[in-house]
Amino acid sequence: MPSVIARGLSIDFPLYHAESRSLKKAMLSAASSRLSRDRKQRVVVQAVRDVSFALNAGDRLGLVGENGAGKTTLLRTLAGIYEPIAGTLSIRGRLTALLDMNQGMNTDLTGRENIRLFALYKKLSKPDSLRLEEEVVQFSELEQFIDLPLRTYSSGMALRLGFALATAIRSEILIMDEWLLAGDAAFVEKARNRIESVARRADILIMSSHSASTIRQWSNRAIWLNRGRIVADGAPDEVLRAYLPAGEWEQINIADTECVGRGLTAS
């Protein structure tokens, strides 16, 4: 069974500016004792502090928080890209992360070449790779553009390709950043169907979003991050009620009730 267990995760994000990027400056400051104190005091953002949670099959976690609360850093850590400075992370299950739109894609290569690279990355056999290509082209509706370089794509097209690619291969843990919401309405609908079928297979979904209704529709658990720390952890409605300003929560609650009526809610 897939699981994600984080215990006391902390991540410091060093901020490098032109000065600290220079080897000459670093060597000079090492040579002079007065400057070396300055060097130790480099700017570090405490991006994530002491975050612990456990997810099992069927859990769909939504991360909420202001800009810079550490959501993306936490997602990158869960995807195995950033190494934490403290804590333990244990992932069981095949993991796919959709962190930014062009992730891992070379914008100078064509859509098809990028799909082939992805197939190699996933170590697919030749027939599987062709199947992936066909599947992704069909789902992303990019038949006419697939042999053009990615940099000629509109952001919506690139997003469709990225989403189709990341979800075409069945993974047990899916990590998504909020950019997904940038698609056009028809595609968001299609994407949601696919995500729901991922979720129905009792897999784990971890997503971050600014949109309260997205969190309510797609997740069954929410964590509110503020300055890298967990402020609230629980059912999406409870967390959102605490996170959102009072008036806003009421509005969303009313708007979403209509969606529930149309049967669009995932949970």
Added chain:
Amino acid sequence: MKQSVQTPSALAFRPPHAPEARFEIHAGLGWRDQFRLVAEDLRAAASLWHLAWTLSILDIKLRYRGSLLGPFWLTLSTAVMIGSIGFIYSYLFHTDMTTYLPFLTFSLTFWTFLSTMMTDGCNVFIQAESTIKGMKLPLSLYAARAVLRNLIILAHNIVVVIAVFLVFRVSITEWAVLAIPGFIIWLVDGFLMGLLFGIFCTRFRDVPQIIMSILQILFFVTPIMWQPDQIKGRPVLSLIMTLNPFEALMHIVRAPILGVPIGLLSWADALVFSGVLAVGSLLLFARMRGRIAFWI
């Protein structure tokens, strides 16, 4: 709104084996565990050799996409350079072309290969920024990609070497096979330098300039434009040449091809240099592997 039909088979698409089905990350590991992770990284990169190869081919294709000759521009520019240097030297210095030009062609082509592996080494991680930040891939894969890319470039340039050797009727003896182990050392060193310089250049953005100027000096103190016997009887120059590990590296590949005996000293020099390089870059990689994603 478009009706979307989701076929279940599409999502049941399962790769035969799961490379990243399970992983654990612990903060604050000791050296022993760090080296275990380095070994894992190298193993994972080796299992993705097909990806590394495709990436390097695409690098070349992209560089020459839309140009008439494609990567054969490389061959042409090498040929033009060798031709003009050969012309100038034969007229200005009245050098004997039959031995000098094959020597120069070989040295210059292979020096270009070696030095580009170093300058490219600086960019291995910076170039792959979006991939490194987007998915978990072994980082040593990017160093391997730079080596493979330069190997493809060398394969294009070697046409010029073969042409010059044919024109000047350079006879290649069976001793030439001794160049193979030397060349393997080059590839290993190129990979290690990719890790070493890649880490340094990602953290300190002024290192590429430093490496460029060091390469300029190395180009002149290594016998590439001049032949080793030209400095016979000059103790200072000979000492510099003996201490220069790149002279040894150059020698162990060039000598067997040109039919010159290799001294054991050259081999020892090259092996010691590679050993020090291996220890240095693997230590640095073990220590800094987890930081690279933060630096780019």
